[in-house]
Amino acid sequence: MATITTQAPAAVPVTEARPALWRRVPTGVLFTLPFLLFYAAFLIWPTISAFGLSFFNESLTGTRGELVGLRNWTEMLGDAAMWSALGNTLYFTVLSTPPLVLLGLVMALLTNRVMPLRWLWRLSFFMPFLLPASVMSLIWLWLYQPGFGLLNGALTSLGISEVGWLSDPSLAMISVVIATLWWTVGFNFLLYLAALQQIPEQLYEAASIDGAGWWQRLWSITLPMLGRTTGLVIVLQLLASLRLFDQAYLIYQGSGGPAFSARPVLEYVYDTAFTSFRFGYASAISSFFFVLIVVVSVTQLKLFPSRREDER
Amino acid sequence: MADGPPRPSRRAVLGAALALGTLTLAGCGGEGGTTKVRYWNLFGGGDGALMLTMQDEFRNNNPGIALEAVTLAWGAPYYTKLAMAAAGGRAPDVAVLHLSRLTGYAPGHLLDPFDEKLLAEFGVTRDQFPPGLIERATVDGRLYALPLDTHPFVMYYNTDIAQKAGLLGPDGKLAPISGPDALIDALTKAKQVTGAYGLALDNLDVMPWRLFWALYRQQDGDITLPAGGSVGIDDVKALKVLNFMGQLTAEGLATRNVDYPGAVATFAGGKAGFHWNGGWETATFTTAKMPYSMTRLPNIFGNARTSGDAHSFVLPHQRARDPITTRASYRFITELLKSSVTWGRAGHVPAYQPVVAEPAYLALKPQSEYRDVTPDVQLDPPAWFSGSGSDFENQAGSAFQRVLAGSLTPEQALAQFKAAVDKLLSTPSPV
Known part of the structure; x- marks a missing residue:
């Protein structure tokens, strides 16, 4: 692809002396330029600007906007609601990431075999991922209802007493985790399924000839060969879980759940900025959270080196 | 890459996009000579359908005014959007606000006051509303909200x-x-x-x-x-x-x-x-x-x-207010207030007192059964x-x-x- 520009014929020798500026820019940069412009305008600049705003008592109403120094930051460090919201997000991440990765793998292993109606299984596993957050939240809201909800109905018919899925502060976030599991596991499943199909068949043949059983093939071939995918899935999953907002907001209709036990930190930022109009303070919290995410990402890069020796 | 189906040239795509864009824009422009009134509300329930009826009625009676009504999701998301629009100074001409939210909406910053003389031209004065609501809608002597209901x-x-x-x-x-x-x-x-x-x-x-x-x-x-x-x-x-x-x-x-x-x-x-x-x-x-x-x-x-609360009409802050649009906006608000019998069907008690006495409203059962509640509604x-x-x-x-x-x-x-x-x-x- 890159040869196109270098082949540009020197038909007009006059321009040879001073080639147009854009011809001297590496082609790759030109191709990514549209993206880079949007990236800078809608990601890099807002990040910098939010960091700047965190030192002002900026308000949406336009009545304030004075420099307050570190006051937002000190308020944040002493804000119990912020810490509890941050704790909620971390709790969700810890609860949701392992099952989302493991179940994705198990589902991929199950449907990677020759079986009748295999397409239907694959489709069913992946389909929930295609639902918009609002639809998925509505479905689970009804499933979790006390009295006539499907889950509580099943429990009572088994003679077990009802569970306050949406009203018990100790369960509120777990309900979000379960709903999220059903909703997004399909994506990890898809990544694993694709990776499984990349594993050369000869390896299994050779192992079979050597007398390796199903378990041994799984441990010695499949899982090691999936190593890079697992690294990728975990990174993507951790970042996705830390970004928890949509489903928690929608299931509890913006209320944060019983005793705010299901309000993630991003919802707290949203509440602060857009319900209470305190842009400056909200910027301080989001900048703080941004730093946390960067730390997590960097730690992960150290723990799971992206380049392995298996690149032949 | 070369053996795919034939693709349209870049120029053709751009040309088509431009043509489409122009068409869409033309569609939004409305006919010449009409005044555009942009109106935001948060009525998504049974009352939303009645609001649509009232809007259509207004459109039929006022062919010279192009009413552009937008219904947004109730609650915090609505108030977020309204505040953002008003903060930018390019808000809709008319919006619905819960009267209880008025204090947080920084009257004078996010909201513009009503011109009561102009309102009187359209036959609406503050003594036609329950005094408790008017008191809540008044800041520093100026009227910032017109209650539609309680x-x-x-x-x-x-x-x-x-x-x-x-x-x-x-x-x-x-x-x-x-x-x-x-x-x-x-x-x-x-x-x-x-x-x-x-x-x-x-x-x-x-x-x-x-x-x-x-x-x-x-x-x-x-x-x-x-x-x-x-x-x-x-x-x-x-x-x-x-x-x-x-x-x-x-x-x-x-x-x-x-x-x-x-x-x-x-x-x-x-x-x-x-x-x-x-x-x-x-x-x-x-x-x-x-x-x-x-x-x-x-x-x-x-x-x-x-x-309870009171839905009310407000004028979100605009940097420059066009007098013709303002008149059209006032006409829209006052006509809706006067036709709020329809609104009463939603279960809301009309705040515009002349309507509450109308036989058509009294005939609404069970909605009019509790019409005397207004002074007892606590914001x-x-x-x-x-x-x-x-x-x-x-x-x-x-x-x-x-x-x-x-x-x-x-x-x-x-x-x-x-x-x-x-x-x-x-x-x-x-x-």
Whole structure:
């Protein structure tokens, strides 16, 4: 692809002396330029600007906007609601990431075999991922209802007493985790399924000839060969879980759940900025959270080196 | 790459995009000579359909005005969008605002005042509205909101169940209930008929606050919110309400842990004889073809006050106001106020008093049964952080719902509420 520009014929020798500026820019940069412009305008600049705003008592109403120094930051460090919201997000991440990765793998292993109606299984596993957050939240809201909800109905018919899925502060976030599991596991499943199909068949043949059983093939071939995918899935999953907002907001209709036990930190930022109009303070919290995410990402890069020796 | 299907050239694609773009733009322009009025509201329920009817009526009567109405999702998301638009100075010409939110909307910054002389030209003056609402809509002597309605927290009842429970009077209407014991008695009888619940009550979100505020105000209780200080509340009266609320769910008289759609479904499904909610669900129950009627929230603790709010029209801040558009906007607002009989069908009580006296409104049953409620409707205590869909309501709902759930004692819930409100009071005001 890159040869196109270098082949540009020197038909007009006059321009040879001073080639147009854009011809001297590496082609790759030109191709990514549209993206880079949007990236800078809608990601890099807002990040910098939010960091700047965190030192002002900026308000949406336009009545304030004075420099307050570190006051937002000190308020944040002493804000119990912020810490509890941050704790909620971390709790969700810890609860949701392992099952989302493991179940994705198990589902991929199950449907990677020759079986009748295999397409239907694959489709069913992946389909929930295609639902918009609002639809998925509505479905689970009804499933979790006390009295006539499907889950509580099943429990009572088994003679077990009802569970306050949406009203018990100790369960509120777990309900979000379960709903999220059903909703997004399909994506990890898809990544694993694709990776499984990349594993050369000869390896299994050779192992079979050597007398390796199903378990041994799984441990010695499949899982090691999936190593890079697992690294990728975990990174993507951790970042996705830390970004928890949509489903928690929608299931509890913006209320944060019983005793705010299901309000993630991003919802707290949203509440602060857009319900209470305190842009400056909200910027301080989001900048703080941004730093946390960067730390997590960097730690992960150290723990799971992206380049392995298996690149032949 | 080369053997794919033939692709359209870049020029063709660009040309098509441009042509399409121009077409769409032309579509938005409207005919020449018309004035455009942009209007935002948050009516998505049964009342939303009636608002569409009123808008169409206005369009038919005023062919020279191009009304561009947008309905957005209720609550915090709506107020976010409205504030953002007003902060940018390019807000819609007319918007709907809960009157309780006025303080937080920084009149003068996010909202522009009404020109009362111009309003009078359209035949609308402040003395045509309930004085309590006008007082709340006035800041520094200037009128910032025109109330369209009040929408109280009311009591729906299933007429079949009430009859079987022997709760109807000789006129076929619910016999008056007064005092906590009479209420408990009525709920118990209704529960015996349904075999499930007496009262369908949304336990989550802001509904516990609405119930608390109504019953607290029935005892003449006050809440004061001094900025930077701490909340003033009468503990004895508050605990009396919370104990009563806890009793309702603990004894199985009211639904427990049920959310809004769940409570509506419980009542619509005939599993409860009574339902406490805003008046706006009439359309739902009428559609469900169930035998129901509605009345005011009973006098439980001393007077007949109830909680509620008032939808009102406001002029979101614009950097430059065009006089022609402004006149058209005033025409739109005043005509909607005058045709608010239609609005009354939604269960809201029209605030424009000439309408309340119209026979067409009086003929609306059961909606007009509680039209005398207006002076008793209690809006949230005013503060920058209170009002419909606000953090204050969210905090109060969060504290009091745990009494309904039985997971906090009334004392603990009251302490949680006070701590949360104190925190709001100590928060630097963005207004």
